[in-house]
Amino acid sequence: MNDSNKKSGIDRIRDHSLAIEEQIRESQRRKEQQQFLDELGKRISIAREGRTFVEKGKYTDALQNFRRFLQITARASDVEIEDLRPDLFEKKNRESESLLVCSTLFDLIRILDPLDNPAANAERQLYHKLYIRFALGQKYQTFAAENIRKQIYYKGVKHKSEYLNTYNSVKYQKFCIVANWVFENKDPITLRNLRILRNKISHYIIGKKFIQFYYDKGPLILLIIRRLPFAKLILQKTLKQVAKRVSE
Secondary structure, eight states: OOHHHHHHHHHHHHHHHHHHHHHHOOOOOHHHHHHHHHHHHHHHHHHHHHHHHTTTOOOOHHHHHHHHHHHHHHHHHHSOOGOOOOOOGGGGGGHHHHHHHHHHHHHHHHHHHOOOOHHHHHHHHHHHHHHHHHHTTTTTHHHHHHHHHHIIIIIISSSSSHHHHHHHHSSSSSSTHHHHHHHTTTHHHHHHHHHHHHHTTTTTTHHHHHHHHHHHHHHHHHHTTSSSSSSHHHHHHHHHHHHHHOOO
């Protein structure tokens, strides 16, 4: 057998091995995809089971279920958990899906509140941020705010400042509903200056009409703009400029 035939034989063996390896990888991918689809179908049951664990005081089991629920939900939308937002869901299911996520986040916050270590603190603060995101502009916003308020004043919490920040962000403030969504209560100076502007324009007829219009249509405006790409970033820059002029 000459060298060219030997080389051809080696190439065939190598190609055959590579083909087998690719078949194995493809089989594994399909298996993992099927496992995910199975879990996706059980996603709501996983969240409900977590709620049952909470009621039984099995908080470790509840924590595992709620985390898994968020992981599946994020993967279904091809995002990380921290990037979850209501407009990722189909319009016809958006309200119910968002409410389920918001309720899950509330339970996660409560479970993690007694803990005080870097990992738990970072995870809990992420859930507070997501809770604000999933409550603002929703029909259940008042309900979401009331849940936080009751937890603070009737149940008692360890990390009260985190709860207060969340409550102040989601409690129903007609004039500030869009601004609170834009800044997530992280820019108190801008929010303060915008309130000063509101008070100034309230002395004029056209200003009063604008405020009344905003009171009536603010929630609807928020529902619309939060679905627009880059709306939050554009409004941040615009409102910061407006607020800056007020302070000058």
